[in-house]
Amino acid sequence: MGTILQCQSEDDVQRLLRESSERPVMLFKHSTRCPISAAAKRHFDQFAARTEDVTCWVVLVIEHRPLSQQLAREVGVSHQSPQVILLVNGQSVWNTSHGLITESALLQAVTIIQPVA
Numbered sequence: 001m002g003t004i005l006q007c008q009s010e011d012d013v014q015r016l017l018r019e020s021s022e023r024p025v026m027l028f029k030h031s032t033r034c035p036i037s038a039a040a041k042r043h044f045d046q047f048a049a050r051t052e053d054v055t056c057w058v059v060l061v062i063e064h065r066p067l068s069q070q071l072a073r074e075v076g077v078s079h080q081s082p083q084v085i086l087l088v089n090g091q092s093v094w095n096t097s098h099g100l101i102t103e104s105a106l107l108q109a110v111t112i113i114q115p116v117a
Contacts, residue, residue, distance in 0.1 A: 002048040002049045004045070004048050004058050005055065005056065006057070006059075006060075007067055007071070008067070009067070010070070013067055013074065016055070016087070017075075018090075020087035020088055020089060021089050021090060023053065024053065024054045024055070024110060024113055025054065025055045025057060025087040025088075026044075026047070026048075026056050026084060026085075026110075027059065027086075027087060028044045028059075029058075029059055029068055029079070029080070029081050029084075029085070030044075030059070030060055030061065030081070030082055031060075031061050031062055032063070033062060034081065034082065036082060036099065037081060037082035039099075040082040040098070040101035041058075041082070043101055043102050043103045043105075043106065044056070044101065044106065047103045050103070051107075053110065054086075054110055059071060061081045068081075074090075075090070075091065076092060077095050080098070081097075082097060082098060083096070083097040083098075083101075084101050084109075086109050086110065088113055093113055094109045094112060
């Protein structure tokens with residue numbers, strides 16, 4: 001499986017935003033108490049295993065609620081859970097949530113972006 005980084009601190013938030021200036025970042029906001037989120041996480045994991053061009057991050061929204069809220073403010077995307085946000089240059093270029101999170105949707109989303117120079 002591809003590496004999925006855990007967003008667990010404010011430093012991690014800043015790191016993933018900086019990384020999105022070098023390469024696309026796919027951020028998954030995961031609720032460990034929600035069966036819909038568990039299903040979406042399986043799709044996210046499958047996506048992460050297949051991609052080499054995107055850095056994948058996850059934030060656990062219950063355990064790290066302040067970070068999840070900070071991310072929503074920083075990228076200007078209203079919080080939902082589960083939710084996936086594709087970031088380029090610190091900005092959201094695509095997002096989806098709940099049952100729309102599928103491996104094929106995530107793969108399709110990365111085709112809309114130009115390679116980051």
